[in-house]
Amino acid sequence: MPKELVMWNKTLAAVLTVxxxxxxxxxxxxxxxESSGSTVAKYMRTARVSLQKGLAAAESEGQPISGKxxxxxxxxxxxxxxxxxxxxxxxxxxxxxxxxxxxxxxxxGNELADAQKQMEAYSKSKTSLQTAVERAEQTYRGYQAVSxxxxxxxxxxxxxxxxVQGTQFRSIAEPLE
Numbered sequence: 699m700p701k702e703l704v705m706w707n708k709t710l711a712a713v714l715t716v717x718x719x720x721x722x723x724x725x726x727x728x729x730x731x732e733s734s735g736s737t738v739a740k741y742m743r744t745a746r747v748s749l750q751k752g753l754a755a756a757e758s759e760g761q762p763i764s765g766k767x768x769x770x771x772x773x774x775x776x777x778x779x780x781x782x783x784x785x786x787x788x789x790x791x792x793x794x795x796x797x798x799x800x801x802x803x804x805x806x807g808n809e810l811a812d813a814q815k816q817m818e819a820y821s822k823s824k825t826s827l828q829t830a831v832e833r834a835e836q837t838y839r840g841y842q843a844v845s846x847x848x849x850x851x852x853x854x855x856x857x858x859x860x861x862v863q864g865t866q867f868r869s870i871a872e873p874l875e
Contacts (some may be wrong), residue, residue, distance in 0.1 A: 709826040716823070724765045738767060739862050740772040741840055745793060749843040750778040750828045752791040759801045762827055763816040766845035766860075779813050781820075786813035819848035823874030830857035830872035838868055848874060 745767065747755075753762040760782030766859075767776050776791040786804040791797070804810050820827075833844045841861035848857050855874035860867060 712864075715808045736865060737769050738844060739768060739865050739867075740796060742767060742844065742862050745776075745842070747793055747841040749776070749789060749846060750831050751796050752778055753826075753828050753831070753846075755791050755796055756780050756789040758798055760785075761820075763813065763820045764845070764847045765827065766847075779809075779816060781813070781817050783809055786810065786817070816848050817844055819855050820851070820874070823848060823857075825857075825872075825874045827857055830858070830874060831859055833872050834859035834861060834870050837870065838863070841866075841868060 718761055722854065732794075745812055749767070753765050755761045756765070756778035757780075759860055760780030764788075765776065765778040765780050767774065769775075770777075774843050776793065778789045778791060779803075780787045782845040786809075787801050788804055788809065790800040792799040804813050825850065827846045831846050835841060835843055838861050841863040843859055844862050846857050848855055850856070853873060856871040857874050858869060858871055860869045862868075
């Protein structure tokens with residue numbers, strides 16, 4: 699993964715954590731790495747598959763536990779983490795067809811730790827990630843979901859949904875109960 703994307707993802711994760719803890723909506727435009735954030739925003743205009751449809755497509759590989767649009771190696775992609783039988787996978791959804799293009803096992807490192815935390819939070823939910831994304835997009839009409847990640851806030855499951863409209867980023871915590 700390119701260094702600037704890793705830094706943008708770390709910045710985004712920190713901002714989202716602060717937003718969830720504070721219980722507020724966070725504008726990410728001032729926090730995100732300008733070049734990476736603007737690159738994702740630029741590509742989002744061309745996205746043919748919504749985050750919700752990507753989550754639905756990834757269900758063929760297991761239970762979706764998070765999803766995000768990203769630019770990796772100059773390629774725009776929709777990546778979904780899934781869980782099945784105690785194992786985790788990263789599923790890439792084809793932007794043209796909306797079907798699974800590739801699935802790789804997650805077996806070590808930060809990706810495994812992230813997947814385990816996401817599964818812990820999602821296992822306590824009663825609402826799907828797709829529903830959380832739909833609610834967020836209804837709350838912020840005109841915005842498009844870029845990512846969804848379950849987490850625990852005061853012991854309760856919430857989905858942190860990041861949205862973009864043009865170059866403006868927002869993040870909200872949607873209850874998963």
